[in-house]
Amino acid sequence: MMTEVVLTNARIVLGDEVREGSVLVRDGVIADIGANGAVGEDLGGDYLVPGLVELHTDHIEPHFAPRPGVRWNATAALQAHDAQIAAAGITTVFDALRVGVYSETITVSDMRLLGDAIASAKAEDRLRADHLIHLRCEVSAPECAGEFEAFKHDPNVRLISMMDHAPGQRQFASIEAYRVYHMGKSKKTLAEFEAFCARRVKESEANAPGNRVAIAQFCQEHGVTMASHDDATVEHVEESMRFGVKVAEFPTTMDAARASHEAGLAVLMGAPNIVRGGSHSGNISAGALAEAGLLDILSSDYVPVSLMHAAFKLGESIALPEALALVSRNPAAALGLEDRGEIAVGKRGDLVQVRMADGVPVVRKVFREGTRVA
Structure with a gap:
């Protein structure tokens, strides 16, 4: 059975840039990196970084x-x-x-x-x-x-x-x-x-x-x-x-x-x-x-x-x-x-939502192969 997770409204830290948008994880693997507006879990403008x-x-x-x-x-x-x-x-x-x-x-x-x-x-x-x-x-x-x-x-x-x-x-x-x-x-x-x-x-x-x-x-x-x-x-x-x-x-x-x-x-x-x-x-x-x-x-x-x-x-x-x-x-x-190790199509859906608080990164959610683990 196919599983999909969409994380949207995120500041996505890619290999060479930070881009606002969404990430689709299908069956544990990153399938698409797109623009904001996708239907999914709203990260409220937080950073999305690789696990x-x-x-x-x-x-x-x-x-x-x-x-x-x-x-x-x-x-x-x-x-x-x-x-x-x-x-x-x-x-x-x-x-x-x-x-x-x-x-x-x-x-x-x-x-x-x-x-x-x-x-x-x-x-x-x-x-x-x-x-x-x-x-x-x-x-x-x-x-x-x-x-x-x-x-x-x-x-x-x-x-x-x-x-x-x-x-x-x-x-x-x-x-x-x-x-x-x-x-x-x-x-x-x-x-x-x-x-x-x-x-x-x-x-x-x-x-x-x-x-x-x-x-x-x-x-x-x-x-x-x-x-x-x-x-x-x-x-x-x-x-x-x-x-x-x-x-x-x-x-x-x-x-x-x-x-x-x-x-x-x-x-x-x-x-x-x-x-x-x-x-x-x-x-x-x-x-x-x-x-x-x-x-x-x-x-x-x-x-x-x-x-x-x-x-x-x-x-x-x-x-x-x-x-x-x-x-x-x-x-x-x-x-x-x-x-693994980066947010890119074909890589594992190991992802972390991070919000800054008083200059300190606070981990909000953690996904391993698309499944939330923390």
């Missing part, structure tokens, strides 16, 4: 482990996370799960529970957004290779990033910045912190090189997109290129971002960085990369609502279609999701 595509969000984890030692039901945690994701205008999400987790409270068994919950929910069609998995691999961890085995045959794993959070590496090239961050978070004494750093550096030297090679080989053999993480130098980018990386997540310096962009990698930065006006770690700001023409993708990271907010904030200084491409068309293209 957002999120490549890196850690937000499922706090739903599952809301307090130290507390574990929520994995299905309930996923459903709560999914509702919040959809309400933020995100219609495709890559949930970040970890291996080599380096945590006293989260284990790979916990991550696998969440992965299984995602698989079951997709099979039973009870998710608002389309959920896939971004597997974050802490290559310095002794457990990384063994824990990676738990996800090697999961078809929902479509993106894998290789991380090394050891002190003196990448995100924490500055030991002083790492001390401030880690001691504030873990409440370790200075002596405990120094012993921890020594152990982490030793583990990184022993494990990271081999794990990077093994994970890169798996991605190449199985067609999984690979991302680098926190590259800080041109040498880091050159290493990423040798491994076949396609997405450069959170480069920490202008040099690394420029080298990544010039090498054809999609440069991904955090939307909270745009909203806050800078990095919470003291690294290069996403705004500076946008001004330099080096920013390709935004990710909500730890605040789902930041994705839409950051796009509209950037839309104050660059064209709105260009800003929204950072959270829709560009991430979709980077992962080979050619059926």
Whole structure:
């Protein structure tokens, strides 16, 4: 049975312009973009934007482990996370799960529970957004290779990033910045912190090189997109290129971002960085990369609502279609999701009604393949 949805009286954000008019979605696919006057759901002049595509969000984890030692039901945690994701205008999400987790409270068994919950929910069609998995691999961890085995045959794993959070590496090239961050978070004494750093550096030297090679080989053999993480130098980018990386997540310096962009990698930065006006770690700001023409993708990271907010904030200084491409068309293209990411005939009817309130974009309605989900 054919289904049709008509959304009219909207400011439609297309790939290269904002046009007033209507959109017809037939059987989940955009069938026509026309003028106002069509009979349908009146959006009252609000923006109609593509459903957002999120490549890196850690937000499922706090739903599952809301307090130290507390574990929520994995299905309930996923459903709560999914509702919040959809309400933020995100219609495709890559949930970040970890291996080599380096945590006293989260284990790979916990991550696998969440992965299984995602698989079951997709099979039973009870998710608002389309959920896939971004597997974050802490290559310095002794457990990384063994824990990676738990996800090697999961078809929902479509993106894998290789991380090394050891002190003196990448995100924490500055030991002083790492001390401030880690001691504030873990409440370790200075002596405990120094012993921890020594152990982490030793583990990184022993494990990271081999794990990077093994994970890169798996991605190449199985067609999984690979991302680098926190590259800080041109040498880091050159290493990423040798491994076949396609997405450069959170480069920490202008040099690394420029080298990544010039090498054809999609440069991904955090939307909270745009909203806050800078990095919470003291690294290069996403705004500076946008001004330099080096920013390709935004990710909500730890605040789902930041994705839409950051796009509209950037839309104050660059064209709105260009800003929204950072959270829709560009991430979709980077992962080979050619059926979504923009409002165009033949694309999925993933659409979001947005109204501005005091300079903040407010998501009013969300449609996934023409069905309202939020």
